[in-house]
Amino acid sequence: MTAVQPFTLRDLQGDEHSVPTGTKTLMCFVKEDCPTCNLVAPILEAIHQDSNVDVLLVGQTSDGNQLLAANHSLTMPVLDDSTLIVSFAFDLDTVPHTFLLDDAGEPIKELIGFTKKEWRELVDEEVDDVQIDFDELPEWRPGCGSLTQDPLIADRLRAESENSPLRARRIEIGAHDDVHEFLFDQGFTDGLPVVPPTPERVIRMLSGIDREPQEVVATIPPNLAPATIEKIAINAVLAGCKAEYLPVVVATIEAICTDEFNCHGVFATTMGATPVMILNGPVRHALNMNMKLSSLGQGTRSNASIGRAVRLAIRNIGGAKPGGTERSTLGNPMKFTMCFPEWEERSPWEPLHVERGFESEDSVVSVFAMSSGPAQVIDQTSRSAEALVGSFAMSMRAMHHVKAHRAGDTVLIVCPEHIDTIQRDGWSKADVRARIQEVSSVPFRELIADSRSGVGIPPANAAKMSEEQLNRLTPKFASEDLIHIVVAGSEAGKFSAVLHGWASGEMGSIPVSRKIDM
């Protein structure tokens, strides 16, 4: 045998004891709530008091050590291994686990549990001058499980001993199982295959962010579960992210888990809303994001996997699943993923994040709770900003319902060819917003519920309105600042698009922007 791993622990008085001790030593690992440990404690105390052998009792809980010492009037050193680091290093399955060590710390004997024959031999052969009445003791008693084997503790200890940053539960998948089928069976996916989150991949993912893996960045409803960097990284692996995408995913989780964004309501609504992520600043180029052709569609890893990682984190950490607290009547393909950057360089206007108070050099994610879209606005014939934006306004009236006015947040995505038309007339974003409100305005009279559609002002209410009130114009949106405008898309095609919002403001969801720590 080779010498045991050296260690130093403190006793109840705070004095340090080191192993090897330099003399023959009996060292016994115990925990207070184990009956067999309580059986051997008095034997060890007798050896400590009367013999030539040093005795060390190593207890696994601090409170338990106090109790053991008091209950058995112990004078031998009772060492505190409540961190379980030494117990783990000795790979204990069972307590009491007793080692007889020689001067150099090499184990001469090892006794597990209590077998009278073994203990009698130990005392007869190795210990002088001590009288123990073995006839009074039982023949055999099994020990108890070492605390290091507690499932709640074992994984943490193993990770710590390996100096690993990972603390998530490890799931073993049998050699005969198909990993991908297993991941589907566990409900870890959005219905499409995912990348298995092996410890190696998660470690690699964590290298993409300079934050402590166990830092809790948000609490995700409905489970109100703590989202650690590690848990978000696991979901980013599932989604197919590269390590450098992780800061965007983390910032987005932080943004949606705010009172303003109210993600619980966004997930739960039967209307089918989901966070739409719009990226601004240097992050767009750093991550090779696509802001041009098909930027709202499939085909770009960063756009697709960042949005998907957020959705998978919501599902897996927060527990929002269709049929559970996700109650959308029809669902929404944007609930798989919806993340795109603004083509700032193609825009004549301030980019979205600068409008929202950030520096142009900041990398920022903005989240909007959107329930439908992108609904395209097809206008290939307008040659003036006035006419083109008028088309936007007419199409935007369809949001939720043509007769539903005083509407909330919307995102208007203007394509480059349409930008050129607007830019020729030198219009600002404010001009665009004002024109949308102007052209979308209709008299209240047109919004009365009737046989064509039951949506609108109840006729009984309309009957109480004056002629002047009925003829007064009302715009589509409750205010101009609810119209969020960005630029994206390819150089070819006169197809802009509108995303339709959900409930806005304090009672619904307020858009949130957050700087990304790159």
Added chain:
Amino acid sequence: MSTILDPTDERKPVVRSITARSGQLEGSIALLDIRKPRGNILLDRLAELLAERYPKLEVKRFEKPTFTKPAPTEVRQHIKANADLVVEGLAD
């Protein structure tokens, strides 16, 4: 064997899915003796009853080398290749 990390909040134990049950006893059945004392006697009796009640069922016997360790890969593969169902004498 591969290992993954749990992407959830870990409030629920990991649930393994089991193969769909047909409700029928047919084909061949493996009786696995894990070598716990007297497990073989239980399985002998079970084999008698199966032969009596399901004469068309083919009953095959398998053993693990020791109950203290998981079944070796060869034993698992042998059972998988030769039987549709397994009854294991699990513990005493």
